[in-house]
């Protein structure tokens with residue numbers, strides 16, 4: 001078994017010939033179940049490209065990717081290993097973006113229950129699971145509210161609950177704390193760390209937010225498509 005996230009020799013070239021851009025150059029990363037790592041680098045360093053490859057949104061040029069014990073891509077064996085990339089994205093990967101992107105005409109519970117329902121789970125257990133996550137994230141009292149009635153921090157917590165709804169082995173978060181003040185940004189990191197250990201999720205947080213960088217135990221710095229691993233401060237935020 002090779003649980004969590006395992007990336008080996010991952011390369012991505014955009015375009016061809018003179019104008020080709022090598023956005024990722026043989027990147028290696030390993031994130032264990034229950035671990036939260038930071039991916040930090042300047043603009044244009046390849047962060048989004050890496051998340052898009054892992055999220056099966058674009059196809060790498062070379063390398064191997066394993067998610068939750070399953071090889072999803074191996075260029076030495078014909079590329080994508082899963083027949084249904086849409087199901088992979090829906091069921092095995094949770095995405096958290098900078099903006100919460102809640103669906104305005106669904107209440108909070110159904111925003112969280114929607115993905116399990118789309119994955120074919122019955123409505124009642126999907127809603128029960130949604131409520132359990134909303135409780136864990138301390139927003140269960142807003143379960144019947146519309147997204148527009150929530151504060152920004154509450155909306156972000158609902159979007160985290162949604163990312164966890166299908167209990168994905170992997171969560172990819174792109175700048176999840178950028179719009180938040182220091183206290184709320186640290187609260188989001190506390191929640192992600194709790195969720196990672198509670199559900200044994202492997203989490204990558206793309207960020208250049210100085211407020212949260214000291215919270216990571218391990219950081220991958222990315223520059224010009226190459227990653228370097230470094231121990232983080234791992235500041236206690238429990």
Ligand code: ADP
Nearest residue numbers: 014015021023042043044045046047048049050
């Ligand atoms: P970051 O998210 O760290 O800002 P990106 O992954 O978006 O970096 O980009 C990495 C490099 O790849 C940059 O040089 C960027 O210009 C280039 N790039 C990104 N997307 C494309 C694309 N669709 N076509 C060509 N080049 C791209």
Ligand code: MG
Nearest residue numbers: 044047048049
């Ligand atoms: Mg980017």
